[in-house]
Amino acid sequence: MAERNLDFDKIIDRKNTRSLKYDFTQQRHMPEDVLPLWVADMNFETSSYVQDALAERVQHGIFGYSEVQTPYFEILAHWMQTHHD
Numbered sequence: 001m002a003e004r005n006l007d008f009d010k011i012i013d014r015k016n017t018r019s020l021k022y023d024f025t026q027q028r029h030m031p032e033d034v035l036p037l038w039v040a041d042m043n044f045e046t047s048s049y050v051q052d053a054l055a056e057r058v059q060h061g062i063f064g065y066s067e068v069q070t071p072y073f074e075i076l077a078h079w080m081q082t083h084h085d
Contacts, residue, residue, distance in 0.1 A: 001048075003048055003049060005044075005047055007044075010044070014041075021036040021039050
């Protein structure tokens with residue numbers, strides 16, 4: 001399946017979405033046109049791969065603590081070896 005959210009030119013209006021980056025500037029008495037460079041936040045849609053994985057994961061409806069599976073650690077170790085030797 002191909003990625004569906006690669007339009008980085010699409011303007012996403014984050015106002016009134018409980019965005020710390022935009023909505024809380026008024027509560028902090030900041031000007032509306034302040035550049036919110038103090039918080040790391042995305043102004044583009046999350047990858048459709050991430051959205052699909054999250055949607056699949058929540059279908060069972062049980063939200064407890066889960067054991068991390070071995071492949072996670074193997075993937076992490078491989079990434080660290082590749083990038084940091």
